[in-house]
Amino acid sequence: MSKSTKQWYASWFNTPYYHILYKDRDYTEAQGFMDNLTNYLNLPAQAKILDLACGKGRHSVYLNSLGYNVTGLDLSEQSIAHAKQYENETLKFNVHDMSKTYPDTFDAVFNLFTSFGYFEDENCNLKTIAAIKEELNEFGFGVIDFMNTNYVIKNLVAEDVKTVEGIDFHQQRYVKNGYIIKDINFEADGEQFEFQERVKAFTLEDFENLFKKAGVHLLDVFGNYKLKKYHPETSDRLILIFK
Structure with a gap:
């Protein structure tokens, strides 16, 4: 990982x-x-x-x-x-x-x-x-x-998978401690990756x-x-x- x-x-x-x-x-x-x-x-x-x-x-x-x-x-x-x-x-x-x-x-x-x-x-x-x-x-x-942020939080999609160029990006979105967070997991080039986006709400x-x-x-x-x-x-x- x-x-x-x-x-x-x-x-x-x-x-x-x-x-x-x-x-x-x-x-x-x-x-x-x-x-x-x-x-x-x-x-x-x-x-x-x-x-x-x-x-x-x-x-x-x-x-x-x-x-x-x-x-x-x-x-x-x-x-x-x-x-x-x-x-x-x-x-x-x-x-x-x-x-x-x-x-x-x-x-x-x-x-x-x-x-x-x-x-x-x-x-x-x-x-x-x-x-x-x-x-x-x-x-x-x-x-x-x-x-x-009011609009984004109200319309937040909790989980989805987006496939681009043969890569399945698994995305999870949630609000925690005043941040809007997106966890991104995917496999590419024979390796498993995990990243997170965090933006203050x-x-x-x-x-x-x-x-x-x-x-x-x-x-x-x-x-x-x-x-x-x-x-x-x-x-x-x-x-x-x-x-």
Whole structure:
């Protein structure tokens, strides 16, 4: 049984199996979200955007194609190694821990697709908000795109099996100690693997408290990628705009 002792995201995100399991994500919807978000923020031409926890860089690449100067940061060395093939004069990728301030400022800092609330040390959540504040220029906007935990918990599928590329991913989901947890078990390449995803079940009120402590101001809240109004029980996303 191969089970990592590192923080779950540092090990799981660095495996090829993570990308196999989630290969069918709807990137058309994601690109629509980027269009809606950049239009809403009215970013200047060639604005500087920081894509925080960028993964393999797909959304950074799309934002760059819209004419923005994009820096993508992620803790996963393998993801950044993959993303670097897309680099150009206005698109750069680096390995970076988002709870630490990156030495540059931006017109917008995006933290997309529930890439927050992973840390074992909960102080790192506040440190990440504080880091984003430092990374924004005078006119910059921060964006955190998180799941709506009320909706997710209400619609949680306790157990299922997802087969991708001949691998049967056994998934179990539950809530424990304020975290939404998914246990993932599968056999691949002659070996048995076991991983766990853990995300803090932050509510809007939790974010408001973090923002207050970090000294940032919440400007707007949306409930989906079309930037419709947020409803605590029925929205599938919790999208926060702040500065």
